[in-house]
Amino acid sequence: MASYDSPGTSLNGWHPGERAMQHKMGYDKAPGVGEMWRYIYGEMTDQHRKFHTSNLHFLPVVTLDKAGRPWSSILTGEDGTIGWITPAQRAASTLVLRPRVWEGDPFWENTDQFDARDDGEGMLIAGIGVEVSTRRRNKLAGKIKRLERNDESRKIMFDVRVDEATGNCPKYIVIRSLSPHPKTNPTVVYDHSNMSPADRLPSEVISFIQAADTIWLGSAYLVDPSSSDAKLFPSHLGINHRGGRPGWVRVKPSDGRTLVIPDYSGNRFMSSLGNIEYTPLASVLIVDFDTGDVLYLTGDAENLQGQAAEDIMPLHKSLTTLRVTGYRFLKDALPLRQKKDIEPSPYSPAIKLLKEEIELQGAHTTFFEGVGGKLPQAVLQKIDLHSPNIATFTFRSPSLSIQPGQAIILDFKALLGSPQYRHMSEGKPSLVNDDLIRTWTVSSYHPQTRGDAEGPEIQSSFQLTMKEKEGGLVTGALFSIAGGLNASKPHLLADVTPFNIEAGIVGVSGDFYLPLDEVSSETRIQAQQLFWAAGGIGLTPFLVMLRAILTSTSTDARKQSWDIVFALSTREPQVLLPLVERVFNTKPTDSSDSPAHPNVRLHLHLFTRKPVPASLTAQSSFDITTHPERLEERWFVEQKETLEGREAYVCGPAEFENLVVNSLVNAVGLEKGKVRKEGFAY
Numbered sequence: 175m176a177s178y179d180s181p182g183t184s185l186n187g188w189h190p191g192e193r194a195m196q197h198k199m200g201y202d203k204a205p206g207v208g209e210m211w212r213y214i215y216g217e218m219t220d221q222h223r224k225f226h227t228s229n230l231h232f233l234p235v236v237t238l239d240k241a242g243r244p245w246s247s248i249l250t251g252e253d254g255t256i257g258w259i260t261p262a263q264r265a266a267s268t269l270v271l272r273p274r275v276w277e278g279d280p281f282w283e284n285t286d287q288f289d290a291r292d293d294g295e296g297m298l299i300a301g302i303g304v305e306v307s308t309r310r311r312n313k314l315a316g317k318i319k320r321l322e323r324n325d326e327s328r329k330i331m332f333d334v335r336v337d338e339a340t341g342n343c344p345k346y347i348v349i350r351s352l353s354p355h356p357k358t359n360p361t362v363v364y365d366h367s368n369m370s371p372a373d374r375l376p377s378e379v380i381s382f383i384q385a386a387d388t389i390w391l392g393s394a395y396l397v398d399p400s401s402s403d404a405k406l407f408p409s410h411l412g413i414n415h416r417g418g419r420p421g422w423v424r425v426k427p428s429d430g431r432t433l434v435i436p437d438y439s440g441n442r443f444m445s446s447l448g449n450i451e452y453t454p455l456a457s458v459l460i461v462d463f464d465t466g467d468v469l470y471l472t473g474d475a476e477n478l479q480g481q482a483a484e485d486i487m488p489l490h491k492s493l494t495t496l497r498v499t500g501y502r503f504l505k506d507a508l509p510l511r512q513k514k515d516i517e518p519s520p521y522s523p524a525i526k527l528l529k530e531e532i533e534l535q536g537a538h539t540t541f542f543e544g545v546g547g548k549l550p551q552a553v554l555q556k557i558d559l560h561s562p563n564i565a566t567f568t569f570r571s572p573s574l575s576i577q578p579g580q581a582i583i584l585d586f587k588a589l590l591g592s593p594q595y596r597h598m599s600e601g602k603p604s605l606v607n608d609d610l611i612r613t614w615t616v617s618s619y620h621p622q623t624r625g626d627a628e629g630p631e632i633q634s635s636f637q638l639t640m641k642e643k644e645g646g647l648v649t650g651a652l653f654s655i656a657g658g659l660n661a662s663k664p665h666l667l668a669d670v671t672p673f674n675i676e677a678g679i680v681g682v683s684g685d686f687y688l689p690l691d692e693v694s695s696e697t698r699i700q701a702q703q704l705f706w707a708a709g710g711i712g713l714t715p716f717l718v719m720l721r722a723i724l725t726s727t728s729t730d731a732r733k734q735s736w737d738i739v740f741a742l743s744t745r746e747p748q749v750l751l752p753l754v755e756r757v758f759n760t761k762p763t764d765s766s767d768s769p770a771h772p773n774v775r776l777h778l779h780l781f782t783r784k785p786v787p788a789s790l791t792a793q794s795s796f797d798i799t800t801h802p803e804r805l806e807e808r809w810f811v812e813q814k815e816t817l818e819g820r821e822a823y824v825c826g827p828a829e830f831e832n833l834v835v836n837s838l839v840n841a842v843g844l845e846k847g848k849v850r851k852e853g854f855a856y
């Protein structure tokens with residue numbers, strides 16, 4: 175970021191909306207934030223002017239419509255090449271723009287309001303130049319001072335007098351390589367600039383929003399000219415780049431028109447959110463750089479923090495909602511296309527779903543509210559090291575209801591300290607938004623102890639079978655404790671409670687579980703035929719499902735026969751196979767003398783290129799076929815008859831899951847939607 179020296183700022187401080195937002199976020203107490211408005215210059219620097227005139231294929235801008243609503247637009251030259259923005263001859267802080275505005279872009283109507291006689295005042299505009307190939311970006315705000323339009327060619331020439339200019343950080347920008355695509359055929363698919371109260375966005379538009387990794391968020395700070403704020407903090411517009419992983423912006427299923435935009439850690443200026451805080455309106459522009467399709471949205475915006483945010487998006491403490499009041503959707507409008515390979519930002523955190531989306535998925539997620547702000551605590555009790563980087567961690571905890579295959583969400587701030595604000599983190603970008611909340615499948619079985627039916631239960635400890643993530647903060651810390659003890663005092667691994675290693679229990683989640691409670695005398699007509707596929711540590715949900723089947727005390731489940739074909743693909747057969755073996759030999763929970771479930775047939779297909787010692791398989795209590803190769807579609811072709819009609823569950827890396835699901839669909843003929851998947855990746 176630049177220093178405080180020239181060209182100096184045109185501002186008189188943060189405006190009331192920005193101050194209110196900084197206060198809400200607690201940033202007003204952080205050193206320096208109160209003075210950072212000085213980084214917003216009153217005119218363009220040479221560097222900014224050069225950037226805007228030499229580097230930009232496109233410029234997202236925001237203007238107001240006749241009703242005073244902001245609309246984000248995207249401007250380009252006629253053929254998508256650079257060079258359509260030039261410096262003004264005699265005014266260093268003025269840019270001359272010569273875009274061609276396609277039909278449907280609200281910029282055209284909004285500039286109807288430009289009044290040449292009003293030249294002294296000008297029309298509000300803001301823009302953000304982003305060079306997407308390098309992540310460089312600069313924001314500008316100012317006024318349109320001169321404007322000429324040709325209604326036939328839809329070319330406009332206008333001057334923007336820039337009176338706010340600032341550089342900005344490259345976080346969340348996806349790197350793309352763009353090239354001009356002059357032959358477009360802009361087609362307005364939807365033009366609903368004024369929605370009625372009951373209107374919803376079409377599902378095509380909702381899918382478009384939920385596929386986007388980038389939005390351009392426009393906002394307005396509109397102050398009553400007669401108010402005391404007006405002199406010090408005059409009205410202006412703002413537009414900013416916001417990015418995340420595809421799907422990071424959600425649309426509420428309940429009304430089909432409210433966008434939920436999670437707020438990720440930024441520079442703490444709070445420019446956009448501050449504008450929204452003062453003037454609760456915003457606009458969003460979304461562009462598909464593959465197709466040239468463009469979506470324009472405007473609406474009523476609201477910032478929500480703390481519990482109010484978490485009530486909408488669990489585990490997220492700051493967000494903005496945009497209830498859309500007008501939208502337009504155009505196909506093939508942008509005269510630019512991206513090359514195939516894009517580079518996502520390493521700063522973008524995992525996406526989060528809305529509470530209502532989670533509930534719609536089947537209400538299998540429980541979040542604990544905690545008492546007095548303190549979550550229920552889990553205390554690490556015991557560590558079983560299976561290898562230097564795979565271990566089972568046993569935690570003591572209050573009673574929990576966990577279905578076999580579900581995951582637990584833990585907060586490790588007590589162990590690792592509350593994350594500190596950092597603007598950038600070159601070495602470890604994930605730190606910038608790291609809430610130290612992590613998820614693992616619970617590998618212990620928690621049968622219901624009351625009554626005969628399977629289901630949620632009461633217990634006071636749970637186990638996680640965990641693999642250390644390379645460079646991982648939480649797993650790194652846990653394995654460093656485990657490795658350290660193993661090297662110096664291995665006997666202590668059996669009881670680590672004195673170290674008081676605590677984690678907050680945030681919730682229990684997931685619908686990737688075996689519905690044992692649905693087994694009844696009616697369903698128990700024939701053997702339950704299952705197909706499981708695990709890639710690496712994706713084994714964990716199957717360990718607990720197997721344990722549940724084998725040790726269930728439910729009469730119905732025990733009378734049921736189970737026929738399981740299990741494909742396990744691993745580079746660590748010597749670690750994972752004994753874990754399966756150990757579970758298969760588990761005794762039922764009611765009596766340590768009774769044999770394991772007699773009606774379970776398990777055939778494990780082990781796919782590994784690593785040598786598998788005969789001792790590992792020779793004594794096995796279930797069938798094992800070893801395949802010294804990767805799992806490929808051809809195996810599914812060979813096994814078609816065996817796999818047909820089975821209930822399929824898959825867990826592993828995304829590539830593995832895709833291979834298994836596609837093979838099950840293509841080679842075996844299973845319905846795609848019927849294959850149940852759990853992704854450890856996020």
Ligand SMILES: Cc1cc2nc3c(=O)[nH]c(=O)nc-3n(C[C@H](O)[C@H](O)[C@H](O)COP(=O)(O)OP(=O)(O)OC[C@H]3O[C@@H](n4cnc5c(N)ncnc54)[C@H](O)[C@@H]3O)c2cc1C
Nearest residue numbers: 612613614615639640641643646647648649714854855856
């Ligand atoms: C539903 C679910 C169940 C899971 N069950 C298990 C389990 O039973 N056993 C097990 O070993 N692991 C499981 N995982 C994965 C586990 O959550 C991660 O390994 C763990 O969060 C890593 O934390 P960390 O702090 O060590 O790594 P971090 O410090 O968070 O990460 C280090 C780097 O890896 C990236 N990263 C971390 N985790 C992931 C991930 N899951 N996907 C993509 N990138 C990632 C980060 O972005 C960062 O760049 C599960 C994940 C999910 C979502």
